[in-house]
Amino acid sequence: NAGVTQTPKFQVLKTGQSMTxxxxxxxxxxxxxxxxxxxxxxxRLIHYSxxxxxxxxxxxxxxxxxxxxxxxxxPLRLLSAAPSQTSVYFCASLPKGPGQGATGxxxxxxxxxxxxxxx
Amino acid sequence: xxKTTQPPSMDxxxxxxxNLPCNHSTISGNEYVYWYRQIHSQGPQYIIHGLKNNETNExxxxxxxxxxxSSTLILPHATLRDTAVYYCIVRVAHTGGFKTIxxxxxxLFVKA
Numbered sequence: 001n002a003g004v005t006q007t008p009k010f011q012v013l014k015t016g017q018s019m020t021x022x023x024x025x026x027x028x029x030x031x032x033x034x035x036x037x038x039x040x041x042x043x044r045l046i047h048y049s050x051x052x053x054x055x056x057x058x059x060x061x062x063x064x065x066x067x068x069x070x071x072x073x074x075p076l077r078l079l080s081a082a083p084s085q086t087s088v089y090f091c092a093s094l095p096k097g098p099g100q101g102a103t104g105x106x107x108x109x110x111x112x113x114x115x116x117x118x119x
Numbered sequence: 120x121x122k123t124t125q126p127p128s129m130d131x132x133x134x135x136x137x138n139l140p141c142n143h144s145t146i147s148g149n150e151y152v153y154w155y156r157q158i159h160s161q162g163p164q165y166i167i168h169g170l171k172n173n174e175t176n177e178x179x180x181x182x183x184x185x186x187x188x189s190s191t192l193i194l195p196h197a198t199l200r201d202t203a204v205y206y207c208i209v210r211v212a213h214t215g216g217f218k219t220i221x222x223x224x225x226x227l228f229v230k231a
Contacts, residue, residue, distance in 0.1 A: 004162075042222045043221040104168060108163070110163050115160070
């Protein structure tokens with residue numbers, strides 16, 4: 001049981017390049033999400049998914065695309081990287097999402113993070 | 120989701136108890152209190168949660184006041200490895216969703 005696995009751990013891009021951050025979980029969690037964390041700040045929600053085939057925007061979705069073709073995987077795509085997207089990205093999952101009968105024990109499991117630098 | 124207020128930073132001596140407060144005066148009856156921590160640049164880690172009663176697990180204790188307007192996370196014997204940012208979150212059965220749920224938290228420094 002690996003939990004939430006993110007790859008790559010580090011990436012340097014040039015402005016305008018595209019790339020995909022990978023996220024996989026092996027806990028059969030319904031809900032998956034992507035956050036970004038900028039220096040000295042909390043985590044801001046980018047996109048989330050409540051199940052395969054269903055995605056929605058979070059607080060800061062511009063410049064990012066997601067898809068959820070399987071329960072396990074939730075990749076984050078940067079179509080044309082900008083310096084403002086330099087950040088640490090975290091993927092997280094919950095057993096249940098909104099409206100899915102979550103109990104109090106419904107807690108987030110995070111990946112180790114992906115540090116992205118855009119030059 | 121109810122708003123939470125935490126002090127920006129706290130110090131604690133190694134081996135002593137660390138008591139981290141959180142105010143959530145607008146909490147509603149079905150909202151839980153969750154605590155997470157983030158060590159350096161690692162992903163946040165779940166610590167404990169509670170609704171009304173005090174809770175204890177292998178990592179920490181959670182004390183919730185009778186009126187539920189505030190709570191305290193207690194690390195009974197803090198070690199240097201407990202130096203981290205601690206986040207207090209109030210939610211109805213933690214369902215993720217649209218809004219950002221992690222604010223600035225409390226930065227705990229455990230000193231030798």
